[in-house]
Amino acid sequence: MSDELKTFLEGLDSLARECEACKGQAASLKELEEIRVEYLGRKGKLAQNMQTLAKLPNELKPEAGRKANEVKQAITAMIDAWQDELNKAAAAASLSRFDPSMPGRKPGVGSLHPVTLAMDEICEVLVGLGFEHATGPEVENDWHNFEALNIPQEHPARDMQDTLYVSENIVLRTHTSPVQIRSMLNKKPPLAVIAPGKVYRRDSDLTHTPMFHQIEGLLVDREVSMGDLRGTLTAFVRQLFGQKTDVRFRPSFFPFTEPSAEVDISCVMCGGEGKNQDGSTCRVCKGTGWVEILGCGMVDPNVFKSVGYDPELYTGFAFGLGVERVAMLKYGIGDLRMFFENDVRFLEQFA
Amino acid sequence: MLVSFNWLREFVPFEGEAQELGDRLTMLGLELDSIEDPFESVQDIVVGHVVECEKHPEAEKLSVCKVDVGSEVLEIVCGAPNVGKGQKVPVAKVGVTMPDGLKIKKAKLRGVKSFGMICSERELGFSEDHDGIWVLPENLSVGDKLVDALNLERTVLDFDITPNRADALSILGFARETALAFDLPLTMPELNLVEAGGDAASEVKIVIDDAELCPLYQSRIIRDVATGKAPDWMRYKLLALGQRPISNIVDVTNYIMFELGQPLHSFDLDLIEGGMIRVASAEDGMKFTTLDNMERTLTAKDLLIWDGKKPVGLAGVMGGVNSEMHAGSRNVLLEAAVFRPGTIRKTARRLALPSDASYRFERGVDQVMNTFALNRAAQLMAETSGGSVVSGIAKAEPKPWRDRTHRYRHARCMKLLGLDLEPAFAKRVFELEGCKVDDSDPADWKVATPSYKLDLEREVDLYEEVGRVYGLDRIPAVLPHVSKSLEGGAVTADTEYGFVRSLKRWGMGAGLNEAINYSFVGDDDLDRLNLPGEGRVRIANPLSEDQNVMRTDIAAGLLNTLKHNLAQGNNHVRVFEVAKKFIEDRDSDTETREQLRLGVLLYGSRHAAEWPWPQEDVDYLDIKGHVEHLLEGHFKFCAPECVMVEEHPYLSPCVEVKLGDERVGVMGQVKSDIADFYHARKDVWLADMDAEKLWEMDRGHRVTFCCLPKFPPSRRDITVIGSLAIHAQQVYDAIAEIKSPLLESVEMVAEYVPEGVEDERNLSFRLTYRHASKTLKDKEVDKQHKRVVDELLKKLPIRI
Numbered sequence A: 001m002s003d004e005l006k007t008f009l010e011g012l013d014s015l016a017r018e019c020e021a022c023k024g025q026a027a028s029l030k031e032l033e034e035i036r037v038e039y040l041g042r043k044g045k046l047a048q049n050m051q052t053l054a055k056l057p058n059e060l061k062p063e064a065g066r067k068a069n070e071v072k073q074a075i076t077a078m079i080d081a082w083q084d085e086l087n088k089a090a091a092a093a094s095l096s097r098f099d100p101s102m103p104g105r106k107p108g109v110g111s112l113h114p115v116t117l118a119m120d121e122i123c124e125v126l127v128g129l130g131f132e133h134a135t136g137p138e139v140e141n142d143w144h145n146f147e148a149l150n151i152p153q154e155h156p157a158r159d160m161q162d163t164l165y166v167s168e169n170i171v172l173r174t175h176t177s178p179v180q181i182r183s184m185l186n187k188k189p190p191l192a193v194i195a196p197g198k199v200y201r202r203d204s205d206l207t208h209t210p211m212f213h214q215i216e217g218l219l220v221d222r223e224v225s226m227g228d229l230r231g232t233l234t235a236f237v238r239q240l241f242g243q244k245t246d247v248r249f250r251p252s253f254f255p256f257t258e259p260s261a262e263v264d265i266s267c268v269m270c271g272g273e274g275k276n277q278d279g280s281t282c283r284v285c286k287g288t289g290w291v292e293i294l295g296c297g298m299v300d301p302n303v304f305k306s307v308g309y310d311p312e313l314y315t316g317f318a319f320g321l322g323v324e325r326v327a328m329l330k331y332g333i334g335d336l337r338m339f340f341e342n343d344v345r346f347l348e349q350f351a
Numbered sequence B: 001m002l003v004s005f006n007w008l009r010e011f012v013p014f015e016g017e018a019q020e021l022g023d024r025l026t027m028l029g030l031e032l033d034s035i036e037d038p039f040e041s042v043q044d045i046v047v048g049h050v051v052e053c054e055k056h057p058e059a060e061k062l063s064v065c066k067v068d069v070g071s072e073v074l075e076i077v078c079g080a081p082n083v084g085k086g087q088k089v090p091v092a093k094v095g096v097t098m099p100d101g102l103k104i105k106k107a108k109l110r111g112v113k114s115f116g117m118i119c120s121e122r123e124l125g126f127s128e129d130h131d132g133i134w135v136l137p138e139n140l141s142v143g144d145k146l147v148d149a150l151n152l153e154r155t156v157l158d159f160d161i162t163p164n165r166a167d168a169l170s171i172l173g174f175a176r177e178t179a180l181a182f183d184l185p186l187t188m189p190e191l192n193l194v195e196a197g198g199d200a201a202s203e204v205k206i207v208i209d210d211a212e213l214c215p216l217y218q219s220r221i222i223r224d225v226a227t228g229k230a231p232d233w234m235r236y237k238l239l240a241l242g243q244r245p246i247s248n249i250v251d252v253t254n255y256i257m258f259e260l261g262q263p264l265h266s267f268d269l270d271l272i273e274g275g276m277i278r279v280a281s282a283e284d285g286m287k288f289t290t291l292d293n294m295e296r297t298l299t300a301k302d303l304l305i306w307d308g309k310k311p312v313g314l315a316g317v318m319g320g321v322n323s324e325m326h327a328g329s330r331n332v333l334l335e336a337a338v339f340r341p342g343t344i345r346k347t348a349r350r351l352a353l354p355s356d357a358s359y360r361f362e363r364g365v366d367q368v369m370n371t372f373a374l375n376r377a378a379q380l381m382a383e384t385s386g387g388s389v390v391s392g393i394a395k396a397e398p399k400p401w402r403d404r405t406h407r408y409r410h411a412r413c414m415k416l417l418g419l420d421l422e423p424a425f426a427k428r429v430f431e432l433e434g435c436k437v438d439d440s441d442p443a444d445w446k447v448a449t450p451s452y453k454l455d456l457e458r459e460v461d462l463y464e465e466v467g468r469v470y471g472l473d474r475i476p477a478v479l480p481h482v483s484k485s486l487e488g489g490a491v492t493a494d495t496e497y498g499f500v501r502s503l504k505r506w507g508m509g510a511g512l513n514e515a516i517n518y519s520f521v522g523d524d525d526l527d528r529l530n531l532p533g534e535g536r537v538r539i540a541n542p543l544s545e546d547q548n549v550m551r552t553d554i555a556a557g558l559l560n561t562l563k564h565n566l567a568q569g570n571n572h573v574r575v576f577e578v579a580k581k582f583i584e585d586r587d588s589d590t591e592t593r594e595q596l597r598l599g600v601l602l603y604g605s606r607h608a609a610e611w612p613w614p615q616e617d618v619d620y621l622d623i624k625g626h627v628e629h630l631l632e633g634h635f636k637f638c639a640p641e642c643v644m645v646e647e648h649p650y651l652s653p654c655v656e657v658k659l660g661d662e663r664v665g666v667m668g669q670v671k672s673d674i675a676d677f678y679h680a681r682k683d684v685w686l687a688d689m690d691a692e693k694l695w696e697m698d699r700g701h702r703v704t705f706c707c708l709p710k711f712p713p714s715r716r717d718i719t720v721i722g723s724l725a726i727h728a729q730q731v732y733d734a735i736a737e738i739k740s741p742l743l744e745s746v747e748m749v750a751e752y753v754p755e756g757v758e759d760e761r762n763l764s765f766r767l768t769y770r771h772a773s774k775t776l777k778d779k780e781v782d783k784q785h786k787r788v789v790d791e792l793l794k795k796l797p798i799r800i
């Protein structure tokens, strides 16, 4: 090997060693950039060496060039690695100042009233079963609220609901059932409607508020049976409270249905056992394992007569349930009065 | 309805548990509410034997007794004058709680220790008798519990009775249901009426004016009665049903009413004048004093019992003070009648005189059972009072009972119930219920229903009986095959409910909490808001004065919500409500116009959490922002026009919100004197939007897609310096009037009031220019912008 070449190659090696010795000297990216320029810049140390290469005899140039390239790559890799380290250190330093536990900038959170939530859920299930929405006035006349529903003036059934009167003939509707009447007067059968809304009673204590919400359902067609009613309500209640919910039909009385029934479901609190896990009596079902959830029945022929439907031709079923009751069961709300106090700490819990 | 378990078993040999009976009857439509021990409060009282009784050495009126209570002999100091050696007495030992809640403790009376108490009848709730201690029958065993020794009823079932079940208002009625449920025989009490001669019918003549009001009235006469205590067995049975025994005569009538369901009334025969009883209406305005010594003003719709000269009883409701039995009465005129239910109900309701008797009359009593009830009562009265029953009955029955016959089509019944039962099952049910069945036409029976099943009025009521007895809970559940037309079926979104739901979703999304207030408030609440007094829908019988009128403005409820929250220390209130307001409307069939409103109320800090949000309170721009968010963001309507309103009942400033020519609501600040009442210490901002109008506009509104711009915009800012009197809207309007073809939009970017300047402000706007089909050059934009600025300066007294 010629001495010229040897000297050139040794020069390159020492350049590489020299650069390697700079390790750790750059404390910042700026200083590292200075090192990069010093060695790899246009007028840097490697470039100076390359001027020597140009003076070498042509036959030596390929080997010298190869070596020079190797050294350039080695130095580049070295500096890149240092840059990586510096970057990592900078990121780590920045992370060490990051406090993940600082409070966030929360947008205001809105909420829907639990009655709205329960009502929506109930309606959604019923609409899914094929019922359509209907509405009616909250201030009603006696005929729609009572007479047409087979509750004549002197009947003791009027005692079932304590009524708030506007005048002798005008009442705050005591149930959503008058919407049945308005719907049937509007439309010929078949029809399947639900009517959710506010209702009013002259009653205020721990378990009653003078205003509350009901949902009424009505289906009229030829040959509707009590079996259909059971099927519909069983499906409904199971969608609402879970597939394992047991349903019980008890004979009862409502003037606008015959036969009439109360529907109990197995208690959602204790699973129908009547007892809590610790053996104490369940508060919700008072130990019976059953919770009354809705009233229902086959539309009374007198109701059909008052809307001009032929009771020999048509049959139908109707049902009604209290929305607050469902909300109480679903959310475990114990005090009915909370629904209408509108304490925002209460309201914010529902969405 | 309380049902004594043992009394029931005198009629029907039911051997099971009370709970089993209650559960079964519940599934037959007689809902068990609870099972109670009527004598629970005296269950720890024991029978004692007074083995020694001596005067207290220090007190003349006290006795010191040694009382054997079986397990021990107690020393008890007793103050009763009638205590004496050898008596059997009820004893409350130390530790026992008396019915009035008093707990018996060791005591020392004038130096003598006392370990318990010898009780009077009144102390144990058995009578009003408190002249002395209760001396028990001698045959009782010492140490036994009093309840066992006297063989008292320990099980009373309490049922909730629906208004249709007039038949279930007696022990007999429950016995019938029990017999039906468990297939048991029914035994009626034996009648041993001894008639002593004479002729009641000739002594008292019965006259009924209107057969509809009184189909049957009959009476017996019992002479030479001695009024006094009823026998123990009768008193204990009444006590078990929570009835306080009064006298042998009154107790018998009560006993029969609870046993057979027929209310009765006893007149003092010697106070009945003219030898007659007449059933006739009252006269409007006439006065009558009932036996509770209250003077009642009557109407022509009230039914009275008269003698030959005067009214003596308010039919079915209460007797008169002028003819009632009293301590010295000797002769009884015993009434058993049937009255028109509606008439009795009306009178009892109007006079607020509900009683066990009127309760039964207004649901209907069994006209056929009436005679048996009368005879059994007369027998018991004679037996318990030593009197004798005059032969015969004074009676008028202008409208005798006829069994009602209904058709029954089994196939139709099965279709309605969704069952497939043999006709024999239905027939058996009817027969068990006392009906007579004629099934000669197998498809169309004739069923005659008995006098005690008043709820069987129509064919469908027979269906109910079949379903009820079979068990509604056993009907197979199927999903209906509804031949409902799919055509014209409204989807939820198109209904009022759907619209309200979307409004509510908006409110939640906007960070508001949904409130639901009562629809009624007090007149005071509306007056406070300066709302007009006319047009209010008032409640005639409100629960309280603060709930006596339907709200004519949604704010009335929302402000109550604010007040409640402030009282609870919630100082950040952002609520909305979708509800109706109510205005009187004589043209409506409900005399009311109901309007759906959306109310929003903002109060206190703008942001919930204190950090990192800046601490700022809500102002006009917050309420306006919500309204704009609703109209532009949610409904995609155009930007509303907001116009100051000079006068508003409770808002100042008040701004009307308009979309085109339509007024869709108002917003503003609740006047501070009003806000003060609700304890608001900061500004209250409120919006009241016409939800019905919004719904109407929303239905007519279709969203159409606009192509996204293909070329970039150029933006130029200008700052307008002008008087505070120049509203931002004027600047927007002026720029819009210039109609620059390239100007796409104008947005305000800053408001700035330089320090020391009082009557001017700087408003900065950003103008965006864009061409639909090319990229604008700077020069083109500058030219356009200069034109806009120049024109603007001409239009408004401003500097740029």
Ligand SMILES: [Zn+2]
Residues within 6 Å of the ligand: A267, A268, A269, A270, A271, A272, A273, A274, A275, A282, A283, A284, A285, A286, A287, A289, A290
């Ligand atoms: Zn439970």
